[in-house]
Amino acid sequence: MVTGFVKKGDVIVNKLLAWMGAIGVSEYDGVTSPAYDILRASKPVDSKFYHYLFRNQICTSKLKQHSKGIMEMRLRLYFDEFGNIKIPYPPFEEQQRIVAFIDRTTAEIDEAIAKKQRLIELLQEQKAILINQAVTKGLNPKAPMRDSGVEWIGEIPEHWEVRRAKYIFKEVDERSKTGTEELLSVSHITGVTPRSEKNVNMFMAEDYSGSKLCQKDDIVINIMWAWMGALGVSTITGIVSPSYGVFRQLKAGIFNSWYLEHLLRSTEYVAEYNRRSTGLHSSRLRLYADMFLSMEITLPPKEEQDKIEIVTNERVADIDKAINAIEREIISLEELRSIIILQAVTGKIKV
Numbered sequence: 001m002v003t004g005f006v007k008k009g010d011v012i013v014n015k016l017l018a019w020m021g022a023i024g025v026s027e028y029d030g031v032t033s034p035a036y037d038i039l040r041a042s043k044p045v046d047s048k049f050y051h052y053l054f055r056n057q058i059c060t061s062k063l064k065q066h067s068k069g070i071m072e073m074r075l076r077l078y079f080d081e082f083g084n085i086k087i088p089y090p091p092f093e094e095q096q097r098i099v100a101f102i103d104r105t106t107a108e109i110d111e112a113i114a115k116k117q118r119l120i121e122l123l124q125e126q127k128a129i130l131i132n133q134a135v136t137k138g139l140n141p142k143a144p145m146r147d148s149g150v151e152w153i154g155e156i157p158e159h160w161e162v163r164r165a166k167y168i169f170k171e172v173d174e175r176s177k178t179g180t181e182e183l184l185s186v187s188h189i190t191g192v193t194p195r196s197e198k199n200v201n202m203f204m205a206e207d208y209s210g211s212k213l214c215q216k217d218d219i220v221i222n223i224m225w226a227w228m229g230a231l232g233v234s235t236i237t238g239i240v241s242p243s244y245g246v247f248r249q250l251k252a253g254i255f256n257s258w259y260l261e262h263l264l265r266s267t268e269y270v271a272e273y274n275r276r277s278t279g280l281h282s283s284r285l286r287l288y289a290d291m292f293l294s295m296e297i298t299l300p301p302k303e304e305q306d307k308i309e310i311v312t313n314e315r316v317a318d319i320d321k322a323i324n325a326i327e328r329e330i331i332s333l334e335e336l337r338s339i340i341i342l343q344a345v346t347g348k349i350k351v
Contacts, residue, residue, distance in 0.1 A: 006030050009047040011039040011054070018067065018077040021060045025051040037079050046095040052102055053087065053345040057338065088346065098344050101351040109337045116326050116333075123326075127319045128267075134312045135263045138300065150296045152272050160300045166293035168254060169219065169247040179208030182238035186222040191232025191261060192240075211239035214246045217257050219264065221245040226287035227274040233261040245289050256305035263298065 014022035025047040069075035138157045146158040183195040222230035277285035343349045
């Protein structure tokens, strides 16, 4: 182990997260955190060979065994423990051949993965367009259309209504006394979801009493990120941040919740939140209750909303199946890449 500056080719070990694979070869000269170990070879080595070796699953498992700590997220890999781990040392020329083989083979796999990921993106775009079209223009492309009278909404089926949100919804500010209800999160990606279902490490308060209550079918808006589409219709009763906006239908059953969710998160509506929000720059924009309630909302007959949900979900089901199949193919390719690297650095493949 060395201290001071990092040189190109040094192996850098994040002592806190080495057991998760946070270890690799530096491509640069520079400095790094004092919490990291800098390893410099005392014999001729191809540093990239050890980059591949240390990051494979078997090696990280071994690094975890040698890490010290009370619990998993407190584990530390200290140099004296790391130094006791036995590792292979092939001849330098063989290391180079192995690295060249891995680079060439994994590049081909990575290219295949990238193409499949791009295909998923295209399918997701197709799905979004299909849903957007259904909730803003209806299912029948030949239906008679009329000007909605609202520039940003454009044409709508002639039998649809347009009303201001304040005539359909009211803002509610009900507060939790105990804070024990389901904690909900609101994002531009997932809409309104239980915090427990989100696979992220987020700050948790000790006491959620005083949080805003929302009921099933209420609209919840993250006023700071509405301009990105951070809103949705809640499918359950729960609590949200006191700074969020909660809106309820004046008359229950006016909207199909699936339809309303996708309408309010459609391209046209998100663009309008952006236009109406106020603030000095994008990270400070806010969509306040009066801004939302002054917006125009398209209102098809409830029976048509129900049909839009059923038919649209049937149409996107095939897209979802295709996406799932491609995702499984990507997982298989990633597993193949890991196997090839592992077998190459452990001598199981002759190169």
